[in-house]
Amino acid sequence: MSTQSTRSAGRLMVAPSVLLLFVWMIVPLAMTIYFSFRFYRLVSPDRTGWVGVTNYKWFLNSPDFWLAISNTLLLVLGVLVITVVLGVLIALLLDQPVKGQGPLRILVIAPFFVMPPVAASIWENLFMHPQNGLFAALSRGLGQDPILFLEHYPMASVIGIVSWEWLPFATLILLTAMQSLSSEQLEAAEMDGAPALARFRYIILPHLTRAITVVILIETIFLLGIFGEIFTTTQGGPGSASTTLPYMIYKQALVAKDIGRAAAGGIIAVILANIVAVFLMRGIGKNLDA
Amino acid sequence: MARAVSPRRKALTTAAAWFVALLIFFPVLWMILTSFKTEASAVASPPQLFTADWTTANYAEVWARSDYPRFFWNSVVISVGSTLLGLAIAIPAAWAMAFVPGKRTRDLLMWMLSTKMMPAVGVLIPMYLIFQWIGLYDTRIGLILALMLMNLPIIVWMLYTYFKEIPGEILEAARMDGASLLNEVIHVLTPMAVPGIASTMLLNIILAWNEAFWTITLTTTRAAPLSAFIASFSAPQGLFYAKLSAASTMAILPILILGWFSQKQLVRGLTFGAVK
Numbered sequence: 085m086s087t088q089s090t091r092s093a094g095r096l097m098v099a100p101s102v103l104l105l106f107v108w109m110i111v112p113l114a115m116t117i118y119f120s121f122r123f124y125r126l127v128s129p130d131r132t133g134w135v136g137v138t139n140y141k142w143f144l145n146s147p148d149f150w151l152a153i154s155n156t157l158l159l160v161l162g163v164l165v166i167t168v169v170l171g172v173l174i175a176l177l178l179d180q181p182v183k184g185q186g187p188l189r190i191l192v193i194a195p196f197f198v199m200p201p202v203a204a205s206i207w208e209n210l211f212m213h214p215q216n217g218l219f220a221a222l223s224r225g226l227g228q229d230p231i232l233f234l235e236h237y238p239m240a241s242v243i244g245i246v247s248w249e250w251l252p253f254a255t256l257i258l259l260t261a262m263q264s265l266s267s268e269q270l271e272a273a274e275m276d277g278a279p280a281l282a283r284f285r286y287i288i289l290p291h292l293t294r295a296i297t298v299v300i301l302i303e304t305i306f307l308l309g310i311f312g313e314i315f316t317t318t319q320g321g322p323g324s325a326s327t328t329l330p331y332m333i334y335k336q337a338l339v340a341k342d343i344g345r346a347a348a349g350g351i352i353a354v355i356l357a358n359i360v361a362v363f364l365m366r367g368i369g370k371n372l373d374a
Numbered sequence: 375m376a377r378a379v380s381p382r383r384k385a386l387t388t389a390a391a392w393f394v395a396l397l398i399f400f401p402v403l404w405m406i407l408t409s410f411k412t413e414a415s416a417v418a419s420p421p422q423l424f425t426a427d428w429t430t431a432n433y434a435e436v437w438a439r440s441d442y443p444r445f446f447w448n449s450v451v452i453s454v455g456s457t458l459l460g461l462a463i464a465i466p467a468a469w470a471m472a473f474v475p476g477k478r479t480r481d482l483l484m485w486m487l488s489t490k491m492m493p494a495v496g497v498l499i500p501m502y503l504i505f506q507w508i509g510l511y512d513t514r515i516g517l518i519l520a521l522m523l524m525n526l527p528i529i530v531w532m533l534y535t536y537f538k539e540i541p542g543e544i545l546e547a548a549r550m551d552g553a554s555l556l557n558e559v560i561h562v563l564t565p566m567a568v569p570g571i572a573s574t575m576l577l578n579i580i581l582a583w584n585e586a587f588w589t590i591t592l593t594t595t596r597a598a599p600l601s602a603f604i605a606s607f608s609a610p611q612g613l614f615y616a617k618l619s620a621a622s623t624m625a626i627l628p629i630l631i632l633g634w635f636s637q638k639q640l641v642r643g644l645t646f647g648a649v650k
Binding site for chain 2: 116203
């Protein structure tokens with residue numbers, strides 16, 4: 085349908101987006117690679133020079149690095165499992181004939197619109213605070229000592245907060261997918277005497293596969309970069325107990341002001357993210373109709 | 375056709391659904407309730423769900439702090455600005471991809487999406503330094519640019535899925551009538567695409583408003599939006615629960631309302647059209 089002139093016009097229209105994204109990716113990346121091989125500390129600007137792979141060595145040998153990797157994985161996997169499992173259950177519940185579908189959806193989706201620093205600070209102060217938090221009051225009411233969430237269970241607390249933020253997303257998408265399932269099929273199975281569990285296992289779950297894949301893919305993109313929640317609550321602590329890879333790099337760059345080391349960490353993060361991305365893009369490619 | 379359900383079962387599932395929904399919503403509700411308490415009753419032990427001494431003083435006080443309105447205004451300018459700029463760049467691209475797809479369109483779309491997977495920390499240092507060098511650090515223009523680039527792949531994708539549903543024959547017809555490419559876009563495509571563009575806009579304002587990486591790392595005070603303000607609230611302010619709650623409520627309320635309007639588009643937009 086397209087003539088030569090519309091084709092070239094088309095290219096012209098795509099060009100700004102592609103060019104901008106390309107520059108946005110390649111320029112900082114090239115600079116990060118350059119810095120990662122150099123001695124570069126903002127506090128001693130006079131000392132500069134090539135240092136080979138020293139920065140990488142420091143990063144890979146830092147005990148915090150492996151902790152940060154495992155914390156990052158823990159965060160992503162933990163939130164994925166919690167949001168998908170609870171999301172399926174809640175979507176099943178909301179898909180039943182219940183009164184007030186509209187208001188219910190509004191209540192359930194709300195946490196998704198709460199910005200990460202607000203979500204984190206509500207949980208940190210109003211709920212998890214050891215003196216004034218609601219959980220502490222609950223513990224006291226039960227005659228127990230308050231749990232020191234952020235001190236003793238920093239990662240679990242962060243995972244809890246992030247799961248609360250992303251549960252609505254998973255629920256809404258799974259509910260939307262469920263509602264596109266024809267009720268005739270379910271009714272037929274019900275009349276044939278298939279028990280509820282079998283109906284879920286053999287009809288609903290297969291229908292949800294695509295939606296679940298999509299939830300996992302999209303959430304992973306956002307979860308790998310989680311920053312605001314940790315910045316607001318634990319600042320990566322106590323010690324480095326809740327430091328993730330993004331947070332560790334942030335600390336090196338803007339707190340320790342060691343650009344060289346932070347850049348090395350950035351490159352390591354990019355490489356790891358690319359490994360994840362290869363798998364993700366394969367999955368996404370199958371599920372998106374471009 | 376709805377299945378016949380016994381009233382008893384309907385009552386039970388309704389009760390269960392409302393219980394779960396309220397549980398999920400409770401932190402937001404608790405924050406809103408706390409924002410209307412005095413500081414003393416906000417930390418009262420045992421906690422009070424309702425208190426006798428309701429007050430709106432917290433809102434007045436937070437708003438009167440000379441800098442709160444500025445944070446709020448920064449959020450508005452940055453989220454709306456980055457979205458409009460993103461739309462201006464993405465609309466032609468999405469239009470071309472939807473109506474004049476080439477051999478590489480699909481690869482291009484996938485590549486754009488893959489840039490979203492690049493961890494922001496990987497480019498944090500250069501962004502920080504470049505922004506310092508060219509004077510964009512802690513400016514609203516700088517943040518508008520950064521957030522626009524961050525969300526550009528999502529904007530292109532969303533628009534693309536909407537544009538693809540517009541029948542191409544209409545454009546053919548317009549072309550037969552001798553409309554130029556520009557005319558085609560302005561008079562034929564735009565009116566049909568407005569709903570899609572509007573939902574793209576809404577969703578991206580939400581994403582930009584809630585962004586909490588670049589807004590924290592690329593600002594100090596002048597251009598800092600609400601996300602950066604709240605993130606640093608508890609540290610220097612001490613723990614003022616009622617005021618913190620009032621500030622937080624004001625920070626999320628506009629987006630909560632926008633978000634409730636755009637629920638349907640949210641699913642489709644954030645899944646890049648895979649779930650509708």
